[in-house]
Amino acid sequence: MHQAGFNQYKQQRTFIQMGTILKVVDNSGSKKVMCIQALKGRKGARLGDKVVVSVKEALSGGKVKMEKGEKRKRVYYGVVVRAAMQRGRCDGSEVKFDDNAVVFINKQGEPIGTRVFGPNTHELRKKKHLKILSLAENIV
Secondary structure, three states: HHHHHHHOOOOOOOOEOOOOOEOEEEEEOEEEEEEEEEEEOOEEEEOOOOOEEEEEEOOOOOOOOOOOOOOOOOOEEEEEEOOOOOEEEOOEEEEEEOOEEEEEEOOOOOOOOOEEEEEEEEOOOOOOHHHHHHEEEEEO
């Protein structure tokens, strides 16, 4: 396959917007969620932004519920901790991840889970999500 044909199949990395499927990286009991709305910006959410999400897959017995046979799924708030779209830093480096990931928060902005899995970014400190950073395994 020649080079021009390869580029057309390359995945486009964009903002997290309505309909984007996100991975949940805390121990709240949910596995996958879908973004309903980005709470900041017109285009969508980036690292550290708050989003409104709907639960698509959940474990039984978790803090986040999804009852069997529910027509309307429950709605929660979350913070984007990993994004596939690249983000530039002050020193000229760029940060991007392979997946989009979110951590559930309550109305006061505190995380629902007690552990956060995987790498998290230093940019959460600027957005005042210090509690999430304190629960994180490692910070990039």
